[in-house]
Amino acid sequence: xxxxxxxxxxxxxxxxxxxxxxxxxxxxxxxxxxxxxxxxxxxxxxxxxxxxxxxxxxxxxxxxxxxxxxxxxxxxxxxxxxxxxxxxxxxxxxxxxxxxxxxxxxxxxxxxxxxxxxxxxxxxxxxxxxxxxxxxxxxxxxxxxxxxxxxxxxxxxxxxxxxxxxxxxxxxxxxxxxxxxxxxxxxxxxxxxxxxxxxxxxxxxxxxxxxxxxxxxxxxxxxxxxxxxxxxxxxxxxxxxxxxxxxxxxxxxxxxxxxxxxxxxxxxxxxxxxxxxxxxxxxxxxxxxxxxxxxxxxxxxxxxxxxxxxxxxxxxxxxxxxxxxxxxxxxxxxxxxxxxxxxxxxxxxxxxxxxxxxxxxxxxxxxxxxxxxxxxxxxxxxxxxxxxxxxxxxxxxxxxxxxxxxxxxxxxxxxxxxxxxxxxxxxxxxxxxxxxxxxxxxxxxxxxxxxxx
Ligand SMILES: *Cc1c(COP(=O)(O)O)cnc(C)c1O
Numbered sequence: 001x002x003x004x005x006x007x008x009x010x011x012x013x014x015x016x017x018x019x020x021x022x023x024x025x026x027x028x029x030x031x032x033x034x035x036x037x038x039x040x041x042x043x044x045x046x047x048x049x050x051x052x053x054x055x056x057x058x059x060x061x062x063x064x065x066x067x068x069x070x071x072x073x074x075x076x077x078x079x080x081x082x083x084x085x086x087x088x089x090x091x092x093x094x095x096x097x098x099x100x101x102x103x104x105x106x107x108x109x110x111x112x113x114x115x116x117x118x119x120x121x122x123x124x125x126x127x128x129x130x131x132x133x134x135x136x137x138x139x140x141x142x143x144x145x146x147x148x149x150x151x152x153x154x155x156x157x158x159x160x161x162x163x164x165x166x167x168x169x170x171x172x173x174x175x176x177x178x179x180x181x182x183x184x185x186x187x188x189x190x191x192x193x194x195x196x197x198x199x200x201x202x203x204x205x206x207x208x209x210x211x212x213x214x215x216x217x218x219x220x221x222x223x224x225x226x227x228x229x230x231x232x233x234x235x236x237x238x239x240x241x242x243x244x245x246x247x248x249x250x251x252x253x254x255x256x257x258x259x260x261x262x263x264x265x266x267x268x269x270x271x272x273x274x275x276x277x278x279x280x281x282x283x284x285x286x287x288x289x290x291x292x293x294x295x296x297x298x299x300x301x302x303x304x305x306x307x308x309x310x311x312x313x314x315x316x317x318x319x320x321x322x323x324x325x326x327x328x329x330x331x332x333x334x335x336x337x338x339x340x341x342x343x344x345x346x347x348x349x350x351x352x353x354x355x356x357x358x359x360x361x362x363x364x365x366x367x368x369x370x371x372x373x374x375x376x377x378x379x380x381x382x383x384x385x386x387x388x389x390x391x392x393x394x395x396x397x398x399x400x401x402x403x404x405x406x407x408x409x410x411x412x413x414x415x416x417x418x419x420x421x422x423x424x425x426x427x428x429x430x431x432x433x434x435x436x437x438x439x440x441x442x443x444x445x446x447x448x449x450x451x452x453x
Contacts, residue, residue, distance in 0.1 A: 011055050018063040026075035026433070029068075030410030037068045071413065076433035079414040079442065082234070082262045082290045082387070085431035089349030090294040090342035097341055104138075104338035105328035117327060117340035123347045124300055127268045127355060128286070130279050135306035137313065137330030138298070138340040142261035144332055145285040145301035146228075147191035150178075152303055152312035153226045153255040153283060154195070160223065160253075170196065179203045179219050179254075180228040181240060183211045188228055188259050210383060213240045223253025231275055231284075232263015235417055235426055236381075237366075237388035239263060243277030256281040261299075262290040262430065266386050268352070269359035274385060283309075288343040291359065291387070293432045298339045301331060362387040362429040365439045369427055372443030376450055381419055389427040390419055393450060399423050402449045412442050 030037075043065045072078055074085045086094075104113035121136035139145040154176050155165045161174050178197050180188060182204050193199055206217045211233045221227055227249045229240040242258070249256045258264070258278055264286040267275040278284070282305065288298035303309035310324040315334055328334050350358065363386050370384045373391055381390040393399045403425045406412055417426045429439070 022067050026072055029072045031072045031077050031413040033069045040065050041069050076438045077412045079427045082428040082430045084290045084293045085433050086295050087293045087346050090346040093342045093345035094295050102338050103335045105334055106326040113338035116344050120340040120344035131304045134302050134304050135309045135330055137301045139331040140297045141299045142285045142287050143187040145299045146188055148301045149257050149283040152309045155312045156308045157224055177225045179205055181205050181213045181230050182207045183233050210238045211236045212238050215241055215244045221249050221252040221254040225254040227254045227256050229258045231258050231260035235390050235419055237386040239274045246277050246280040258284045260284055260286045265291040269356040291430050292346055294342045294346050298343055365429045368439055376447035387429045390424055392424045396423050401453050405449050
């Protein structure tokens with residue numbers, strides 16, 4: 001071993017020790033940094049050095065000033081945005097992958113990545129009980145994956161009309177229409193906007209009081225329409241009525257896409273009945289980095305027609321003979337890390353029963369929070385079908401003040417939202433580290449804040 005090697009190993013050892021100290025403290029840390037800690041972030045504002053500085057010194061700076069300034073979403077008391085924590089199995093796989101430094105574009109670039117991601121793809125489709133012939137592209141986010149799915153949808157609908165999108169683009173093409181839920185996630189709208197579907201032209205399907213598309217008020221669909229549905233609305237956790245609407249949409253020849261960023265994982269548990277009929281859609285997006293508790297930049301686009309996805313995302317030099325199972329032909333990136341591997345590691349470590357019990361535990365904990373907060377005098381605004389609790393105090397001022405005080409305490413963190421034009425807050429249970437005791441502490445704290453403020 002030469003000296004450079006020694007330095008590398010010492011540095012990684014140091015990083016591991018610092019990571020270990022961080023993880024040992026996630027239970028006690030402030031969930032969100034206080035003002036003094038945030039001010040310490042100024043230490044990073046150095047001029048770009050002319051001469052390289054010692055890496056150990058950089059690591060120390062990152063840990064000493066950076067670790068305290070994290071939002072402790074990898075801890076048990078973070079209830080914001082369904083972000084989830086990271087399972088040890090997934091984190092460990094990620095560590096090993098860093099040493100490999102693989103480019104996961106195809107088998108030739110990385111045999112191990114292509115092999116493990118192919119298995120991960122199969123397991124994801126099985127865990128979510130989606131059509132087994134579907135292709136799975138591992139993308140950075142549900143946002144990027146939705147963009148990919150909709151691009152494939154548009155290209156397919158146009159080709160059914162004899163239009164060659166790849167050659168002729170959109171100018172002069174038959175119009176492809178889009179119908180989305182009134183409650184569609186902002187990132188679905190972003191994907192549509194980026195793809196050139198003008199927001200004024202997108203048709204909005206009205207929702208019922210729970211935030212689900214109302215089948216009785218559905219806009220018309222035809223064979224040139226992409227219909228975007230939702231599995232897990234961000235505020236209420238509710239599901240669109242797939243069983244009622246997907247057969248109708250498919251009979252009309254429309255393409256159905258489902259945004260299931262977090263909620264689709266309910267299908268891998270005893271809550272699966274909420275997703276009944278979702279497997280009839282044409283494409284789905286879901287995240288690993290939310291409810292499956294894998295590290296960030298781990299999401300999936302799943303497409304029933306594998307060839308439709310592979311040809312829309314084709315990046316083979318020999319253009320039309322694209323390998324349908326190379327990841328570079330199933331998502332946006334060409335060079336990328338094997339982000340399907342932490343997803344494989346999580347599924348392997350949990351197994352079907354482990355995924356189900358994590359999801360079910362979070363749902364039960366959300367119900368426990370809802371019950372506790374109702375007893376404490378709060379209004380719980382949703383039915384708490386899965387892991388989301390939408391909460392309001394008697395007045396808007398009280399709601400905002402309580403949320404701000406809870407955030408400032410560093411004990412817990414959850415985010416604000418607006419529901420039916422009034423402020424509310426949203427508590428998401430999605431960390432594998434959260435126990436019933438953490439949940440009870442949250443309820444006690446909110447009960448105390450409600451009477452004190
Ligand atoms: C988080 C979320 C998204 C976006 O997912 P990213 O992975 O953050 O891009 C889309 N839809 C829903 C319902 C979400 O909760």
